[in-house]
Amino acid sequence: MVPPTVHIPVLLQEVIQWSGLERPSTNNRTVIDGTLGGGGHAWHLIQALKPQDFLVGIDRDAGAIDRVTELFDRLLPPNTEQDSESNSTVARSTCRVRLIQSSYRELPKLMVEHDIPKADCILLDLGLSSDQLEDTTRGFSFRTGGTLDLRFCTDDGISAADLLAKIDEKELADIIYQFGEEKFSRRIARAIVERRRSNPVRTAEDLADLVHRCVPGGRVHGRIDSATRTFQALRIAVNNELEHLKTAIERLPDCLAPGGRLLIISFHSLEDRIVKHAMRECDRLQVLTKKPVLPSDAETYENPRSRSAKLRIAERV
Numbered sequence: 001m002v003p004p005t006v007h008i009p010v011l012l013q014e015v016i017q018w019s020g021l022e023r024p025s026t027n028n029r030t031v032i033d034g035t036l037g038g039g040g041h042a043w044h045l046i047q048a049l050k051p052q053d054f055l056v057g058i059d060r061d062a063g064a065i066d067r068v069t070e071l072f073d074r075l076l077p078p079n080t081e082q083d084s085e086s087n088s089t090v091a092r093s094t095c096r097v098r099l100i101q102s103s104y105r106e107l108p109k110l111m112v113e114h115d116i117p118k119a120d121c122i123l124l125d126l127g128l129s130s131d132q133l134e135d136t137t138r139g140f141s142f143r144t145g146g147t148l149d150l151r152f153c154t155d156d157g158i159s160a161a162d163l164l165a166k167i168d169e170k171e172l173a174d175i176i177y178q179f180g181e182e183k184f185s186r187r188i189a190r191a192i193v194e195r196r197r198s199n200p201v202r203t204a205e206d207l208a209d210l211v212h213r214c215v216p217g218g219r220v221h222g223r224i225d226s227a228t229r230t231f232q233a234l235r236i237a238v239n240n241e242l243e244h245l246k247t248a249i250e251r252l253p254d255c256l257a258p259g260g261r262l263l264i265i266s267f268h269s270l271e272d273r274i275v276k277h278a279m280r281e282c283d284r285l286q287v288l289t290k291k292p293v294l295p296s297d298a299e300t301y302e303n304p305r306s307r308s309a310k311l312r313i314a315e316r317v
Contacts, residue, residue, distance in 0.1 A: 007038030007130040010306040011265060014293050015041055018313045019121045020261045021048040029053045029120040032255070034104030034248075037129040039068035043075065045123070049095040056116055057099045058107070060152040060239075065101045067131065072097060101153075105248040107255050118257035126245065127267040127309065128235070140235070142208030142227050148201065150235045160234045161202045169193045179242070179270065180233030188214045188230055207231070232268065245274055253284040256316035261288075265311045272310050285314040 009015075021029065029049060033042040036059035046055055059065055076094055102110055104124055110116065133141040138149040139160070150160040164172070173189035176182050191214050192201055201207050208227040215226040236242060252262055262285065266272040272292065279287050292310035300307040 006134055007040060008303045008305075009038070009040030009044070010125065010127065010299070010303065010309045011293065011295055011311050012041065012044060014295075014311055015123060015263060015265075016044060016048060018261065018263055018288070018293070018311070019045065019048070019123070020259070020315075021045070021121060025120070028117070030056070030117045030257075031121045031123075032056045032058065032107065032116070032119045033123050033125075034058045034107065035123070035125045036064050036068055036099065037125060038064070038131055039071050041123055041125060042068065043071070045121075046095055046097070051095060053095040054117065055095055055097050056110075056114070056119075057097070058102055058104055058110070059099075060101070060103050060156075061129075061132065062101050062153065063135070064129070064131065065099050069099055072099075103244055103248075105244045105251065107248070108251050111255060118260065119255055120257055120260045121263065122252055122256060122260070123263045123265075124245075124248070125265045126241075126271050127265065127305075130305065139204035139207075140231075142204045142225070142231060145203060145205045148204050148207055148234075150231070150238050152239050157238055157240070160207075160238050161200070163234065163238060164192055164207075165196055165200050175237050176230050176233045178233070179236040180229035180231075181269070182229040182233065184215050185230075185233075204231075207234075236270075242270060242274065245271060246278070249275065249278040249282070253282055253316055258316055260316045262314050262316070263311060264313075265309055267308050267310075272312075275312050279312060279314040282314070284317060286317050288313045288315055 031045050031049065033045065036042055036057035042055060042057050049055060057068060098114060100110060128140060134144055136144050136146040139146040140150060148159065148161040151157060169189050172192060173186045176185035176188055188211055191210055195201060195210065201210060211227040211230050217226065256262060264275045266275055279285055289312050292312050295306045295309050
């Protein structure tokens with residue numbers, strides 16, 4: 001049995017408000033949550049759907065699929081039947097639900113394979129989930145520690161520890177600078193390469209301690225821990241996150257029905273720039289938000305991890 005979710009969905013009310021699901025429709029509707037996480041957004045979107053509608057949840061992390069399957073098994077009405085094409089339980093008295101382990105960039109292929117209609121709403125929440133941060137086996141958080149893996153799917157690519165064991169110093173510095181926007185990237189990369197001659201970095205604690213010693217001021221770096229940017233950079237690199245996002249935004253407009261909405265929540269400037277420019281430059285999308293929708297003061301107080309969230313919305317023309 002997987003641990004219960006501890007993730008709090010960000011900008012939840014704003015997502016529901018901008019989803020377009022309140023608009024009247026005589027057709028069956030399809031909603032796709034491309035980053036299922038703890039299932040918080042998906043669960044509340046289900047409440048806005050009718051029994052003939054369809055919700056699809058996608059995540060690269062197998063643990064997320066297992067966790068949300070157990071959650072929905074408990075929360076959905078008892079009059080259920082098993083969906084033979086997924087791990088999820090589907091309730092006859094609510095909308096159809098299908099959960100799929102995959103990347104949101106594979107959505108066009110998944111729609112064909114699973115007979116998924118064009119979507120009325122596609123949601124991407126690009127943030128790292130609290131469940132992943134609390135996972136002590138993959139090292140997403142230097143506070144909880146663990147082996148420095150950082151992969152969403154441990155069957156894909158190589159771990160961050162293995163990357164640090166062999167990467168060229170200049171290439172590593174470029175990754176930390178470009179993906180983490182860390183101005184001390186060269187100093188950190190040099191220290192990692194020097195250390196691996198005798199005692200390579202293998203755990204989240206190892207990396208955090210090394211970064212703290214490289215960055216002036218030690219642990220404190222403005223409002224965030226000084227190791228945060230380096231962890232972000234390595235996570236983006238091993239998961240190829242920005243390429244996934246760029247490829248997805250090119251493909252997702254064709255997955256939307258006319259009038260369907262694309263909602264994307266980003267958490268750092270690299271993602272937000274990609275989303276902003278891609279939405280503006282796509283002739284199949286009409287941007288509905290000139291500026292990103294931000295969390296309220298009340299939300300950031302209750303959930304500090306939401307403070308950097310930015311929601312952008314576009315509609316298929």
